[in-house]
Every structure is written in C-alpha cells, then in structure tokens.
Amino acid sequence: MASSLSDVVDFSNATTLHTVNMSNVTKLTASNFLMWNHQVKALLAGYGLAGYLDGSVVAPASTVTTNGATTVNPEYTLWERQDQLIYSSLLGAISVEVQPILSQTSTSVGIWTLLSSTYARPSWGHIKQLREQIHTWKKGSRSVDEYVQGFVNRFDQLALLGKPYEHEEQVDYILA
DSSP, X not given: OOOOGGGOOOHHHHOOOOXXXXXXXXXXXXXXXXXXXXXXXXXXXXXXXXXXHHSOSOOOOSEEEETTEXXXXXXXXXXXXXXXXXXXXXXXXXXXXXXGGGTTOOSHHHHHHHHHHHHSOOOHHHHHHHHHHHHHOOOTTSOHHHHHHHHXXXXXXXXXXXXXXXXXXXXXXXHO
C-alpha cells in the first residue's frame, strides 16, 4: 500500500528529542554509585526524562493497526530514539571498568536496574565489609582530603544501603 504525504509523520516538527549532555557527570566507578546516581537522576529530571530510568515512561506498542493496515507506531519510534539517546549518554558516563556488566542491556531502564541491583544491593556481607573498612581506616601517609574522602565514600555507601551512621558517629570516626 502506497503512503500519501499525509501519512508521513515529520518528527522534527511533531516532538523534540533531548540530547543529554553528561560531560559534567562524574564517571561511574565501582565505588561512587551514590553520588553518580544523584547526578544522573537530577540531570534527567531537569530534562523531564527521569521516567526513562525508573520505567514509568513505558514503551508504546511498536506497531499500530489502522483500517486493517499495520504500520510502525510513530510514538514507539520517538520513545525508542529518546531512550537510545539516554542509553548512549549513560554509557558515556560510566567508566570502562564498569561497562562490561552492561553488555546484556539495551535500554536505559535496563542499565539503571542492573546498576542499582549491583551497587545498591543491601547484602549483610557488603554492609559488614564497609563497616570494617571504616573501623580500620587510618590516615597514614594520605592527605587530609584523601583521609576524609575515604570515610565519606564509605558513609555514603552505607546510607545508600539503608544503614547510615549518625552524623555524630561519622565525626567521631574522622576525628579518631
């Protein structure tokens, strides 16, 4: 069946796709998920695109049937293009060392779900390990900044896992 000009959707006029520039986002490593998570969520919320991460923006049907003819759904095409722009931006904001775990993902929600389950999983062993690292963390030859940042990273990871130390406890550890 031949298409008439009225059947063609011009995406440049119908809707705007957002290119997400994550060049100012700190690259995700195995130890900075909490802050990376906050940066990415805030950036995408600012664009009105956070739903692509949490799955609340659901992919529409890939095809539509009108008068017995099945065609590509323009809403799906638009959703897929936007999702792939976000997907690409996310990959660019993830360190090369972390990227291999994402080889089976193909959508931005897939990346987000996998990273959250990998780095924000509250296992008792992980919590215990972080607490032990806090107990044994020493200044040694580290600069004051490195020493304090070592504590802050671990405190933040515990908070992400739902097991935060009280502020006063954090200060006690740092000053000890």
